[in-house]
Amino acid sequence: MKRIRINKGKIGLVFRNGDYIKILKAGTHWVWFFDKVGICNMSQPFTVSMELNILLQDEELADMLEVVEVLDNELVLKYENGVFNEVLKPGRYAYWKGSTNYAFKKVDLSKVDITEDIPVNILYKTDIFPYVRIYRVESYEKGLLFVDDKFIKELNQGVYCFWKNNTPVLVMKADLRQTQLEISGQELLTKDKAAIRISFFSTYKVVNAMKALTENQDYKKQLHVTLQLALREYVGTLTLDEILERKEEVADFIMGSVREKSVDYGIELSDGGIRDIILPGEVKEIMNQVLVAQKRAQANIITRREETASTRSLLNTAKLMEDNTMLFKLKEMEYVEKIADKINTISLSGGGQVVDQLKEIFSTDR
Template sequence: MKRITINGNEIGLLIKDEAPIRVLTTGKHWIGFGKKYEIYDITKPFRSAFEIDLLLQIEGFKERVHPVEVGDSEICIVAMNHNFKEILGPGRYIFWKGIYEYTFQIEDLSAIEISERVSKVWLNFAVFSNYVRRFTVAPSERALMFIDGKFNQILEAGEYTWWKNSTKIDIAKADMRLINLEIIGQEILTKDKAQIRINFSAQYQVLDIIKALLNNKEFEKQLYVLMQLALRSFVGQLTLDELMENKVEIAEHVISSTADQVDLLGVKVMIAGIKDIILPGDIREIMNQVLLAEKRAQANIITRREETASTRSLMNTAKLMEDNAMLFKLKEMEYVEKIAEKINSISVSGNGQIVDQLKQLFVK
């Protein structure tokens, strides 16, 4: 015989013939010959070599434990004292009653949707990464969701989480902001056989994400080709002079001529324009010479116009002075004053009018 003590945080099992037969509760117990015992600390996880079904058949054992059974396509979220503790995979588990308050939440992973019972805070824990797939759609984006290759729904901006299982989920995103499209280095032969290079720019926006991503493959490349072909076609019908004079019309034509096809891509071209027209060196030199000649001709015209105006003004002044002696005298004094400003000193002696003497002096 052996006497043992079971403390308040313990539970014992009396074992006979290698099988548990009775629960030993708090207190003192005598263990007879041919019998064994095991003592379990109920503040620690349950560990036993005996089958759970066998233990649950013992009188008084089932009332002291939480039996948990998790199916093949399930997980069990365990919370202890209202705080997350662990995730249980498929299998059977035992948790002790009495010390801690446990809650057990079974979740079906065969469906992709995560129920509202699962706290979003818990989903951010690292342990959930093995069971949850996460997708982010930025504020400037929209996305298409495909389940097993089939279109399911349009996703607005936000965070999305689904259970990780055999179901395949794909996300295709599109930026809904204004996007710049650059068509650079386009070598085009004009109507008068001048070879030029054009850099063209356009801004577009995705309006229909289903058309853009579901009905078309690589809609950005298709848009580029449409704009490129329209640009090359229209420029090829113009002479070099017409091209230089009608840059705005070129952009308007490219937008209008591609509008229907662009709509099928689910986008809209907002603005477009030619950024640069790069001419070959010899043509550029000729155009510079033409421009220089034009500017010289304009300068000559302006010079002749000013000379004519000046001569006309002098003639008008001469006629006025011819008819008005006082005006003639005033004009004489004005010129004498201008000349005197450039002379440091003048000595005048003798009788007579000073102005007349100065006039005679300057005339000599």
């Protein structure tokens, strides 16, 4: 015989010739010399190489163990002392009772909805995340839930979790915010055969997510093509000059035409217009020449108008001086003064008429 000491929190399993005999609880025990004693820590899962069913035939041992069976298409969430610990996959597990407070939550993976009371933060854990499908719908989005290719319901803002299995789950999302669509540099041919490029923008938002996502393969692309066709159709009925003069009318027609069709796409147009009109190099050069000629003609008109006004002013002045000798003399003195400013020295003789002598000096007939 040999003495075996089993400490608290431990359990001994006695084997004789490979067969399980009995358990040894905490304390001192005597066993046969050839018996083998395996020591188990009660704070750890119960794991032995022998078949569990054979060991459970011992009622005393069976009462000390909590056995968890996980079937196919099932998972078990194991909690230790109220804290999530791990996920148990299909199989059979045994844990010691009393030492650790275990809790087990079984889930059915064959269904789509997560009906079990499991916090979302637990679903993000590394162990369980591979078994979960998680979708987030933002505040500016509308979601559509399809299960097994069948529409189930609309989804508002929130986080939606489903078990990952063979049943297909699809969440389609539509952005409900105002969105701007731009057609950049669309090449068009006007009525007078001028090739131009127009950049057009439009602002829209989704008002019917079901129609936009399920009845149209790509509502954004369809709106883009519809705007292009409407722009091409209307521009082809106008000459280049008409387009340049009536840009606002062009935008109003395009928006009115496309707005009716946009209802079928589940969207609503709110604004739009022509951003740029790009002319070919030859047309641009010709228009620049026309503009320069127009401005030059306007400048000539202004110049002639000013010359006419100046001549009229001189004529009025001449008439006044003709009727008023004193005014004529003052005008003479004014011109003499201006000329004298440019001469350093002027010599006058005698005490005669100074003005007459100055007139004689500056006379052009001299």
